[in-house]
Amino acid sequence: MLGSLEAGHTSSVRLRVNGEWYELSLDNRVALLDVLREGLGLTGSKKGCDHGQCGACTVLVDGRRVNSCLLLAVALDGARVTTVEGLGEGDGLHPVQEAFLDRDAFQCGYCTPGQICSTVGVLEEAAQGYPSAATDPDHPAGEPVPLTGDEIRERLSGNLCRCGAYPNIVDAVRDLS
Structure with missing residues (x-):
């Protein structure tokens, strides 16, 4: 069990993290970040400001960034969670990871998994x-946004970089669009 509440203050939760299902008994107050880092050993996602x-x-829950x-x-029972460790295929990197490397879109790297x-x-x-x-307010609704x-x-x-790698991050994202 992750967390330390008395019996009765825990819940069974089933999460699919990076393609693998986990059955967890969790303190009802524990954040997803703490489950990932402390419970599952997936330390790519960082605890910055908390x-x-x-x-x-930042990770993806059912495809949406959060x-x-x-x-x-406990509110995510049955959800699909993808962390930076689960983006690539096998030993290969995800195209976003490749673009960040190609553009040197990081310095210290602390914010990079979230970015x-x-x-x-x-x-x-x-x-x-x-x-x-x-x-642009005149952009047609439902059409891809450039x-x-x-x-x-x-x-x-919403993703801050203390080192100021923003120009290279923007270039990396632009390369992908």
């Missing part, structure tokens, strides 16, 4: 036509 403000903990430090794991997972989500959101605050520099910066604004 308040949902920095994006270092701050895993804010989600109670990468968020980028995977951004690409899917834009392809499905979801607008952002930077999307990822301009402004669009990329707006969509990734």
Whole structure:
């Protein structure tokens, strides 16, 4: 059991993490981030601010990007969770991971897993036509949104980089769109 509440304050949760199912007995108050890092040993997602403000903990839940430090794991029973470790196929890297390497889109690397997972989500959101605050108001609803520099910066604004690798991150995302 992850967590330390008295009996009766735990729940059985089934999660599919990076393609593998886990049956877990969890403290009802434990965040998904802590389950991933401490319970499953998947340390790619980082605990930055622990308040949902920095994006270092971003993962994909059922294909949508989320701050895993804010989600109670018990609320995700049956969900598909993908971390940065689960993006690639076998030993191969995901195209977003490749683009970040090609563009040197990181410095210290602490924010990189969250930036990468968020980028995977951004690409899917834009392809499905979801607008952002930077999307042209005249853009046809439901049509793929072009990822301009402004669009990329707006969509990734919840992922902070203390080193300031933003120009290379934007270039990496632009290469993928």
